[in-house]
């Protein structure tokens with residue numbers, strides 16, 4: 168089950184939960200209204216045949232899929248890559264991830280520039296809109312396997328903050344003002 172919460176300001180291990188005291192959770196509805204992040208829960212046992220993933224793919228035009236595994240032995244240049252995932256950045260396209268095994272945290276900035284931590288695990292399909300400031304980290308279990316989806320030829324290029332002058336960022340801010 169996906170859960171999201173506001174993060175504390177501690178600079179401790181990024182893989183910890185970083186709850187506020189007391190914890191301050193964010194509902195999926197609020198997450199969507201405030202940030203444009205979308206979420207589906209799919210059945211990890213039957214997603215290949217039950218049509219749910221196929222429907223999302225055809226509704227949203229996703230034509231490309233691959234699978235990424237993040238662990239020291241599976242991911243090339245592991246240390247460098249996980250550092251890059253955790254640098255605050257945007258993309259010019261949506262970031263779409265469907266968790267097949269393991270778990271992790273996507274952190275996104277809300278409309279007041281506060282970090283919201285989204286905990287994903289098996290069956291969670293998360294869509295981060297183009298232009299949202301975000302980052303990714305493994306949690307303390309240290310492993311995730313996820314499907315990546317894309318419209319057309321994938322572009323994974325991160326643009327680290329500050330990227331406020333980019334069109335994708337400006338368009339994101341406009342959407343946020345007018346309501347997702």
Ligand SMILES: CSCCC(=O)C(=O)O
Nearest residue numbers: 235237252264303311313
């Ligand atoms: C959960 S997939 C691993 C992270 C990733 O692909 C990304 O941050 O772009």
Ligand SMILES: [Fe+2]
Nearest residue numbers: 256258262325
């Ligand atoms: Fe990203």
